[in-house]
Amino acid sequence: MTQKEKLVLVGNGMAGVNAVEHLLKLAPGKYEVTIFGSEPHPNYNRILLSYVLAGDSKVDDIVIHPFEWYTTNGITLHTNQTVTDIDITAQTVTSDKGITVSYDKLILATGSNPFMIPLPGADKEGVMAYRTIRDCEIMIDSAKKYKKAIVIGGGLLGLEAARGFLNLGMKVDVVHILDTIMERQLDRPASKMLQEALEDQGMNFLLEKQSAEIIGDKRVTGLKFKDGTVAEADLIVMAVGIRPNVELAKKAGLECNPGIIVNDYLQTSVPNVYAVGECAMHRGVAYGLVAPLYEQGAVLAKHLASVETAPYEGSVVYTKLKVSGVDVFSGGQFVDAEGTKAIRVHDEFSGIYKKVVIKDNKIIGAVLFGDTSDGTRLMQMIREETDISGMEKTAILKDNSGSGAASGVADMSDDTIICGCNGVTKGTICSAIKEQGLTSVEEVKNCTTASRSCGGCKPLVSDLLAYTLGTSYDKNAAKETICSCTEHSRDEVVEAIRSKGLTHVREVMNVLGWKNEEGCSKCRPALNYYLGMVNPESYRDDSTSRFVNERMHANIQKDGTYSVVPRMYGGVTNPAELKRIAEVAERFNVPTVKLTGGQRIDLLGVKKEDLTAMWEELDMPSGYAYGKALRTVKTCVGEEFCRFGTGDSMAVGIAMEKRFERLNTPAKVKMAVSGCPRNCAESGIKDLGVVSVDGGWELYAGGNGGVKVRVGDLLTTVKTEQEIIEYTEAYLQYYRETGKYGERTSEWVHRLGIDHIRDVVQDEAKRKELCARMDTALSVTKDPWRAAIDSKKIRQDLYEVVELT
Amino acid sequence: MSVKEEQLVWVEAVSYEELAFNTGKTIRYQGEEVALFKLSSGKLQAIQNRCPHKDGVLAEGIVCDEHVFCPMHDRKIHLPSGLVQLPDTGCVKTYSTKLQDGIVYIGFAKAEELAS
Numbered sequence: 001m002t003q004k005e006k007l008v009l010v011g012n013g014m015a016g017v018n019a020v021e022h023l024l025k026l027a028p029g030k031y032e033v034t035i036f037g038s039e040p041h042p043n044y045n046r047i048l049l050s051y052v053l054a055g056d057s058k059v060d061d062i063v064i065h066p067f068e069w070y071t072t073n074g075i076t077l078h079t080n081q082t083v084t085d086i087d088i089t090a091q092t093v094t095s096d097k098g099i100t101v102s103y104d105k106l107i108l109a110t111g112s113n114p115f116m117i118p119l120p121g122a123d124k125e126g127v128m129a130y131r132t133i134r135d136c137e138i139m140i141d142s143a144k145k146y147k148k149a150i151v152i153g154g155g156l157l158g159l160e161a162a163r164g165f166l167n168l169g170m171k172v173d174v175v176h177i178l179d180t181i182m183e184r185q186l187d188r189p190a191s192k193m194l195q196e197a198l199e200d201q202g203m204n205f206l207l208e209k210q211s212a213e214i215i216g217d218k219r220v221t222g223l224k225f226k227d228g229t230v231a232e233a234d235l236i237v238m239a240v241g242i243r244p245n246v247e248l249a250k251k252a253g254l255e256c257n258p259g260i261i262v263n264d265y266l267q268t269s270v271p272n273v274y275a276v277g278e279c280a281m282h283r284g285v286a287y288g289l290v291a292p293l294y295e296q297g298a299v300l301a302k303h304l305a306s307v308e309t310a311p312y313e314g315s316v317v318y319t320k321l322k323v324s325g326v327d328v329f330s331g332g333q334f335v336d337a338e339g340t341k342a343i344r345v346h347d348e349f350s351g352i353y354k355k356v357v358i359k360d361n362k363i364i365g366a367v368l369f370g371d372t373s374d375g376t377r378l379m380q381m382i383r384e385e386t387d388i389s390g391m392e393k394t395a396i397l398k399d400n401s402g403s404g405a406a407s408g409v410a411d412m413s414d415d416t417i418i419c420g421c422n423g424v425t426k427g428t429i430c431s432a433i434k435e436q437g438l439t440s441v442e443e444v445k446n447c448t449t450a451s452r453s454c455g456g457c458k459p460l461v462s463d464l465l466a467y468t469l470g471t472s473y474d475k476n477a478a479k480e481t482i483c484s485c486t487e488h489s490r491d492e493v494v495e496a497i498r499s500k501g502l503t504h505v506r507e508v509m510n511v512l513g514w515k516n517e518e519g520c521s522k523c524r525p526a527l528n529y530y531l532g533m534v535n536p537e538s539y540r541d542d543s544t545s546r547f548v549n550e551r552m553h554a555n556i557q558k559d560g561t562y563s564v565v566p567r568m569y570g571g572v573t574n575p576a577e578l579k580r581i582a583e584v585a586e587r588f589n590v591p592t593v594k595l596t597g598g599q600r601i602d603l604l605g606v607k608k609e610d611l612t613a614m615w616e617e618l619d620m621p622s623g624y625a626y627g628k629a630l631r632t633v634k635t636c637v638g639e640e641f642c643r644f645g646t647g648d649s650m651a652v653g654i655a656m657e658k659r660f661e662r663l664n665t666p667a668k669v670k671m672a673v674s675g676c677p678r679n680c681a682e683s684g685i686k687d688l689g690v691v692s693v694d695g696g697w698e699l700y701a702g703g704n705g706g707v708k709v710r711v712g713d714l715l716t717t718v719k720t721e722q723e724i725i726e727y728t729e730a731y732l733q734y735y736r737e738t739g740k741y742g743e744r745t746s747e748w749v750h751r752l753g754i755d756h757i758r759d760v761v762q763d764e765a766k767r768k769e770l771c772a773r774m775d776t777a778l779s780v781t782k783d784p785w786r787a788a789i790d791s792k793k794i795r796q797d798l799y800e801v802v803e804l805t
Numbered sequence: 806m807s808v809k810e811e812q813l814v815w816v817e818a819v820s821y822e823e824l825a826f827n828t829g830k831t832i833r834y835q836g837e838e839v840a841l842f843k844l845s846s847g848k849l850q851a852i853q854n855r856c857p858h859k860d861g862v863l864a865e866g867i868v869c870d871e872h873v874f875c876p877m878h879d880r881k882i883h884l885p886s887g888l889v890q891l892p893d894t895g896c897v898k899t900y901s902t903k904l905q906d907g908i909v910y911i912g913f914a915k916a917e918e919l920a921s
Contacts, residue, residue, distance in 0.1 A: 447892050518845060520881075521867040521874035544827040548865040548876035556876055560862035608831070608865075797825040804816050804834040804911075 004032040007304070008093055008103040010083045010248065012037025014046060015277025015293035016109025017065055022301035024073055030305065034076040034101050036083045036093070041133055042067050047290055050323075053136050053164030055678055086252035088270050105272050105304060108249055108260060112242035112278040112288065117152065121214030127236045130161045139237070143168035146234030150174075150223050152211055154181035156321060158239035159198065163323045166202050167677065169644070173231050174198075175206045175223065185319045185330035189346060190353050190369040197326045197351070200714070206231060244279045244286050259286040264311030266300040276300050282314060289317050318379050329372035332365030332382045333357060340364070345397050350753060354397050361389040363396070380411075409463040418464065419450035419457045429461060433468045441465065442484060482741075483522035485514045490740045493527070497534050505531065505545050521547070526741035529628070532664055533736050536777040543798070549626035552798060553784040554611055557604065562611060564603040565625035566618050567661060570635045570653035570673075571599025577620070584617045596625065598632030598670065609801045615785040622785045624662065628742075630669045633657040634682065638675030638692070645675035647692025652721050653681075656690075659725055662781035663774075665732065666739035666748070684711050687745040688728055693717070697724055701731060701757065702749025710746040713754035716762060730761040730770040736777070737770075813901060813912035821849075821909050829854075829864030829873070834913055839900055840864035841911065842884060844871065849902040850884035851911050857895035 007023075009016045012035050020033060037043075043065040051057040070077040081095040086106065094100045114129035116122060126142070129135060139161075142149075149165045151158045154176030165172040174181070180191040195205060210226040214236060222232045244259035255261045255269035259281030266274045266282075277293045278286060287293060292315035302309035318331030334357055336342055345354040352370035356363055356378065362385050366378045374397065381388070388396060412418075414427030432438060432448045441461050445451045451458045465473045480489055486509075488496075493512065502508045505527045509519050519527070528545035543551045554562035566581070581601055585593055591605040600623055606614060615622075624631060633656045636642065638649030653673040663669075672681040673690040683689025685705035689712050691698045696719045703712025715731065718724055734757065739748045749757060760766050788794045818832055824843040831854060832839045838854040840863045850871070854864050861877030868874075871884050881890040887899040901912035 449892055516870060518869040520869055521879055524867060524869065544825075544868065547867065552865065556862070556865065558859065558877065560860075560865075796823065797828055801831040801833065802819055804818060804832060 005030060005104040006102060007031035007033045007105045007107070008101055009033065009035045009107045009109060010093060011107075011109035011111055011277070011279070012039065012041075012043055012077070012079065013109060013111050013277065014043065014064070014290060015111070015297055016107055017043040018294055019107065019109070019276055019297035019300045019304075020075070021065070022298055023304050026301055026305035026307050031105070032076075033074070034078070034103075035070070036078045036081050036095060038080070038082040039132060039134070040080045042070065042077070042079070044133065046131075049130075049133070049136050050160040050164060052133070053130075053139060053161065054167040059133055059136075083248060086248065086273070088252055088273065091272065103272070106274065107300070108254075108268070108273065108275040108279060109277045110245040110248060110279045112286075113245045114238065115241045115243050116238055117211065117240060119211055119214050121216065121220070124214055124216050124220045125218055126216070126220040126234060127214055127238070130157060130237050130239050131242075139164065139235070140168060142235045143170050147171060148173075148233050149235040149237065150231060150233040151237045151239055152223075153239035153241070154178070154205070154207070155184065155239065155241070156182060156319060158237075159203075159321065159323060161237050161239055162203050163198075163201070169677070170235075171202075171204070173204045173206050173233070175209050175211060175225075175231070177208070177210055179208045181205070181207070182321070182328075182330075185321075185334075185367075186328070186369075187334060187336075187355060187367055190328070190330075190355070190367045193351065193353055193369050194321075194326060194328055198323070201323075201326075242278065242288055244281065246279060249275070249279070257281060264299075264313060265303045265309075266296055266312065274300055274304075282312065285314060287315060287317065289319065291315060292317060316379070316382055318375065327368070327370055327372040329366070329368040329375040331375065331379050332363075333359075334365035334367045343393055343397055349755065356396055358388065361387050363388060409460060409467050418460050419448075424448050424450035426464065429464050430468050433465060439465070439469065439473065442481075446484065482526055483520055485509070485516045485519050485523050486512060488512055490526075490530075494530050494534065497530055503531065503535065503539065505542050525550075529664060529666065529741050533777075537780055550628065552608065552611070553622055553626065553788065554606070554608075555626040559605075561605045561607055563625070564606050564611065564614060564618075565596060565600050565623040566620035567623040567657070568600045568620075568632075569657045570633055570650050572635070572650055572654060581618065581620075584614060587617070588614050596632075598625070599634050600625070600632060607801075608799055612785075612788050612795050612799050616789045621661065621783045628665055628667050630657070630660045630663050630665065630671070632670060633660075634670070634672040634686070636673075636675050636680035638673075642675055644678060645692070646694060647673075647675045647697060649673040649675035649681065649690075649692060652690065652697075652724060655721065656725065656728065660728070660732065660778070662783065663732065663736075663778060665736055666741050667744045669732065669735075669745065671728075685709065686712065688712075688715075688731060690724055695719070697721075699724065699727055699731075701754060702745045704744055704746035706744075708746070710750070713749060715754065715758055726767065726771060727761055729774040730767040731757070733770040733774040733777070734760055737773075812915050814915055815903065815910040815912055818909045818911050821904055821907050824909065827868040829866065829868070831862070831864045832911065834911070837913065839911060840866075840873075841902070841909065842868055842873065844868065844884070849904065849909060851900035851902050852882070852884060852887055853898040853900075855897065856880055856882070857889060857897055858893065863897070 009020055042063055045062045045064050048062040081097050083093045084096050085094040092100050092102045114131045149170050149172045151162045152175045154174050162172045162174045180188055181195055182191055211223055212226045213224040214220055215222045215224050220236055222230050224230045246256045246260055249260045250256050260268055260275040260279050262268055262275050262280045262282050266276050268275050276296045278288055295315050296312055299309050299312040316332050321328040340357050340359045343356045355367045357365040363381045368375055412426050416426045418424055418426050418429055429448055429450055436447055438444050441458055444461050451461050481487055482490055508527050524545040525547050528542050532539045548556050554564055556562055585603055588610055590603045594602045596602045633653040635649045635653035638647055639645035669687045671688045672683040672686040674681040674683045675692050677691055683691045683700055685703040689700040689703055696717050698717050699715040700712030701715040704710040716727055735745055735748055816834055826843055829840040829842050832841055839851050840854040841851045843849055854862055856863055856875040858880050859877055861875040863873055863875055865876045866873040873882050880893050887897040889895040903910045
C-alpha cells in the first residue's frame with residue numbers, strides 16, 4: 001500500500017469540511033486528514049444560528065458533522081485549537097497548544113471575523129458580535145437578565161439577530177447608517193416593505209444614524225449617536241459586516257487583498273496551499289454566502305482528488321432572509337444600471353413586490369418581496385443566461401401557478417415524477433395531453449391520476465398543460481366546477497341551494513341537471529356540506545354522502561381497521577381518564593397506542609364491529625380526528641406553570657375546543673393557543689392560532705403545517721378571552737360560508753386576502769351576524785359516538801359485520 | 806359470471822328490509838368477505854370486499870348509481886361487472902344474489918369449485 005498523503009485543514013467550518021467530505025467521497029484513502037478548529041464544536045451550520053437564537057432549533061440540531069463522523073472517516077480533529085503558524089518551506093502547521101503537523105496539502109478555511117466598529121466604549125461588557133454558537137449563547141443568557149438590545153447594522157445578519165431578540169422577549173432597536181435596510185440585497189421599494197413588515201413584528205428602526213459612542217460604566221447602558229441623541233441598551237450587537245480572517249495567511253507570506261488570493265482552482269500564491277470559503281478572494285470577490293462556498297469546495301475537492309474538473313469561475317449569489325412571516329428573495333444584479341431594463345410588479349394590496357432586471361435579453365437579477373416562489377426559477381434563468389427575447393415579458397413574473405413557470409417544467413426530463421403520490425411522470429402527462437386532447441387539470445387528473453391524492457402537484461400539472469398546449473391554455477378560462485358531474489361552480493350551487501330552497505343532495509343534482517344521476521365521490525360530500533351549512537337546523541345529514549371516516553366517525557386504516565381518538569380538550573387529561581383509556585385499550589386488544597400531533601391519544605387497529613362498544617366504555621366524546629371539522633386546540637402550559645407564560649393558554653384552549661367541537665367546516669380546522677410569543681403550541685401554523693402577548697392576545701389566521709407550509713397572517717389583536725371566542729366565531733363562520741369544500745383556511749385566506757377577512761370580522765355589525773349564525777350551527781350538533789351507542793339502527797347499518805355459517 | 810347456477814351454494818344472509826340503501830354491508834362466509842349493497846333502485850349487488858388496487862374495504866365506499874368508490878384511493882368500481890373504471894384498471898370478483906321471502910341470499914361457489 002502506498003503512503004497516504006497528508007492533508008491538513010485549518011478551520012472546522014462549513015466551507016472547509018464540506019470540501020473534505022466531498023474529497024473523501026471522490027478519493028477515499030488518498031489522504032490522511034487532520035482538521036484544526038478554534039471552536040469547541042464539530043462542524044455546524046452557521047446559517048442556522050438564527051434559528052437557534054430564535055429558539056426554533058437547539059445547538060445539536062444544527063450540527064452538520066457530529067464528532068462520530070470524524071472518527072468514522074479516520075479524521076484527526078483538534079477542536080479548541082487555533083493554528084498560529086505555517087512553515088511553508090518545511091510544510092508544517094503549528095497550533096497555539098504547541099502541536100505541529102506536517103502536510104502535503106494544506107487548506108485554509110479560516111472564514112471571516114465580524115467587523116467591530118472601533119467606537120469609544122466598544123470594550124464595555126455587553127458589546128458583542130453575532131457569529132458563533134458562543135455569541136448565540138451569550139445573547140440567549142442576556143435575554144434572561146436584560147430587556148433592551150440594540151443591533152448596529154440593518155443587513156441580513158443584523159435583522160436576523162434583531163428578530164432573535166424579539167423572540168427572546170427583548171425590545172430591540174436596529175441602527176442603520178443609511179435610510180434603507182438590507183440595501184445590498186434590496187432596492188428601495190422592497191426595503192421599505194421589509195421595514196414595514198418588521199416594524200409590524202415589533203422591531204424598531206433608527207435609520208440614518210451614525211453611532212458615536214457606547215456609554216455606560218462597566219456595562220453598556222446606551223448608544224450615543226453623532227447627532228447627540230442617545231438610545232438605551234443593555235446589550236449591543238454589532239452586525240456591520242465581516243472581514244476575511246487572513247492573519248495566519250499573511251503571517252505565512254501568502255498574498256492577500258484583503259482575502260487570501262486564489263485562482264480558479266482555489267490555489268493560493270504558495271504551492272500546496274489552498275484557500276476556500278469566506279477567507280478566500282477569487283477574481284476580486286470574497287463570498288459570505290454558503291452556496292458559493294460549496295461550489296468552491298466542489299472544485300477544490302475534485303482538484304485534490306485528481307479528478308478532472310471545470311475551473312471555478314465565480315458564483316451568482318442570491319439571498320433569502322430567514323425571518324418568519326417575511327418572504328424576501330434577492331439575487332444577481334438587481335440594481336438598475338445603464339443598459340438595464342426592469343419588469344416590476346407592485347401589488348400594495350397583497351404586499352407583494354417583484355422586480356426582474358434584464359440586460360441584453362437576459363435576466364441578470366431579481367428582487368422578490370412577499371411572494372418568493374419565483375426565486376428558484378429566476379435564479380436558474382440567471383445562471384443559465386436564458387434568452388428571454390421570445391418570452392412574453394409579463395409572463396416572466398407570473399406566479400408559480402401561472403404559465404410563467406412553464407419554463408421550469410420545460411427543463412424536466414420525461415421521466416421526472418410530477419405526481420409523487422401516484423407516480424405519474426412528466427412524459428405520461430404530456431403524452432396524455434397530446435394524444436387525448438386534454439385541456440384542464442381536472443381532465444389530466446381523470447386520465448392519468450396525477451394530482452388525485454394530495455393535490456400538491458396541481459400547479460405543476462397546470463404548468464405542463466401550459467407547456468404542452470402553449471398559449472391556447474388559459475388556466476383561468478375554465479370555470480372551476482365542483483366536479484365533472486356538473487358545469488356549475490361552488491358559488492352557483494350554494495346560491496341555488498339558498499334561492500331555490502333545495503333541501504336534499506339528490507334534489508340539488510336533479511334541479512341543477514347533474515350528468516350522473518347520483519353524482520360521484522367528489523360532489524356528493526360537497527353538496528352534503530353546503531346543504532348543512534346553509535340550513536343547519538333543518539338539514540338532515542346524508543350519511544351515504546359522507547366519506548367513510550366521517551360516516552363511521554373513525555379513521556379508516558390501510559387494512560380496513562379504524563383508529564379511535566377521543567376528545568381531550570386542550571390536550572389536558574387526568575389520571576382517571578388515562579386509566580380508563582388504558583383499560584379499554586387492553587380489553588379490546590388495541591395493537592397500537594400512539595400520541596397524535598394534536599396532543600391526544602390514538603387507539604389504532606380497532607375492528608369496525610368493535611367501535612361502538614369501545615366508545616361506550618371509553619365514555620368520552622369523539623375527537624373528530626377524522627372529520628372536516630374542528631380537530632384539536634393544541635395548547636402549551638401557559639402562565640399556570642410556565643415561567644414565561646403571560647396568558648392561561650390551557651384554559652383558553654379548552655374553552656375554544658368546547659365551543660367549537662363538532663363544527664363542520666369545509667376542511668379540517670386545527671387551532672392552537674400559546675401562552676407567550678415563544679409559541680410552543682405552534683400557533684403560527686394553525687388554521688387559527690392564538691398567542692398571548694403583553695396585555696392581550698394575537699390571532700393568526702390561515703396557517704398550515706401540512707402539504708404546503710404556510711405561516712398564518714395576523715388577523716387581529718384582542719384584549720379579552722371573550723373576544724378571542726367572538727372573533728374566532730366570526731372567522732370560522734365566514735370560512736364556512738365562503739370556503740370551497742375541501743379548501744383549507746390557508747388556501748382560503750390566500751384566495752380572499754387577509755385584509756378582506758380582517759375587514760369582515762372587524763366590522764361590528766357583520767361580526768355579530770356571523771356569530772349569530774355560528775351559534776345556530778353549533779346549537780344543533782350532537783356527539784356522534786353517543787348517537788351510535790344509543791341507536792340500534794345506526795349500529796346495525798354501519799358497524800355490523802354479518803358472519804354466515 | 807362463469808360459475809353456473811347449479812354450482813352455487815345459496816347462503817342466507819340478511820333481511821332485505823333491514824339493509825340500508827347505498828350503504829355496504831360486510832358479510833363473511835368461509836374465509837370470503839363480501840360487500841353487499843342495496844342500490845337506490847332497490848337492486849342488490851355483491852362484490853368481493855377488497856379493492857384490487859390496495860385491498861381497500863369496498864363496503865365502506867360511497868355508492869353512486871351502479872358504482873362504488875373505494876374509500877382508500879377512490880378507485881371507481883362498476884358493481885354489476887366488478888370492473889375498475891378508467892383511468893385505473895383491474896376487477897373484483899362479483900357474487901350472485903337473490904331475494905326470497907324478504908331474505909337476501911348470496912351465491913358462493915361450491916367448495917370443490919373453489920379448490921379447483
